Amino acid sequence: MQRRHFLQAASASLLPAGAALAQSYPSKPIRLIVPFPAGGATDLFARTLSQKMGEKLGNSVVVDNKPGAGGAIGADLAAKAPADGYTLLLATTSTHAIGPSITARLPYDTVRDFTPIGHVGNAPSIMLVPNSSPARSVKEWIELARKNPGRFNYASSGNGTVVQLTAELFKSMAGVFVTHIPYKGTALAMPDLVSGKVDLLFDALPTGLPFVRDGRLRALAVTSLKRSPLVPELPPVSDTLPGFESVTWFGLYGPKGLPAELVARVNTAAAQATTDPEVREKLEKLGIEPATSTPAQFAALVAQDAAKWKKIIVERKITND
Structure with missing residues (x-):
């Protein structure tokens, strides 16, 4: 038994440091x-x-x-x-x-x-609009925004967040001017989105989808490059703006x-x-x-x-x- 342990220790000492560590990892x-x-x-x-x-x-x-x-x-x-x-x-x-x-x-x-x-x-996130929005697709929303520059706004979870950056990427690729309204979290923006005071929000699936499922908001698209298996019914924004992904x-x-x-x-x-x-x-x-x-x-x-x-x-x- 002692000889076997000695041989094991000896062989381990001949291994590179990383390989020797991997043998016992995690201890x-x-x-x-x-x-x-x-x-x-x-x-x-x-x-x-x-x-x-x-x-x-x-x-x-x-x-x-x-x-x-x-x-x-x-x-x-x-x-x-x-x-x-x-x-x-x-x-x-x-x-x-x-x-x-x-x-x-x-x-x-x-x-x-x-x-x-x-x-x-x-x-991925989903593109949300109020039920009162006349837009039924990403294409229709962009057309409305282009015809009415400065009229529409979007909510975010704060300055510099991925929610704001997603909307700014959308604005850049769509060529539209939309005003930013920062909130301290998207949950605080939801009442204003439902009431129509806010026109657009890119929200995470777990928090945004329940509002769609119970009929309080409309989802236009998903922000993954292709359809998501999590919401296969939603087209990707990239169908309208090729290459868009967030x-x-x-x-x-x-x-x-x-x-x-x-x-x-x-x-x-x-x-x-x-x-x-x-x-x-x-x-x-x-x-x-x-x-x-x-x-x-x-x-x-x-x-x-x-x-x-x-x-x-x-x-x-x-x-x-």
């Missing part, structure tokens, strides 16, 4: 930092994903909410953690695609200070220098979790489409998305003040 619970408050979409996604990931990895994955500064506080903690696989980050479009272009002096570099692990989900993505990162062997272990566990039928059903109820990718594919997705939003932020002079 303790993994911390998954969620840079947003408990109860929100990102948090609910993390809790659904973490349970199944823990089962696949053989140890628990514990969600740790660290909200603040648009996700920058939690992201910074993850960036400065040891690169041993025991601290991961569930990042979003806001933290890694929008934040770098709209937040001055981030305490980290979203490319240099993180190791991409994988893309795990997408959350999807909040979710992805896993580790600190910079995370060994490739550990990246592969976590990526595999995440892919197994998001393709699990029970997990997929839970995520779809949250308005999230499960996704999988290689680390390189995920990095390319984030880079493309960041470039798109930076262009809109600069062109439209958007700030988060």
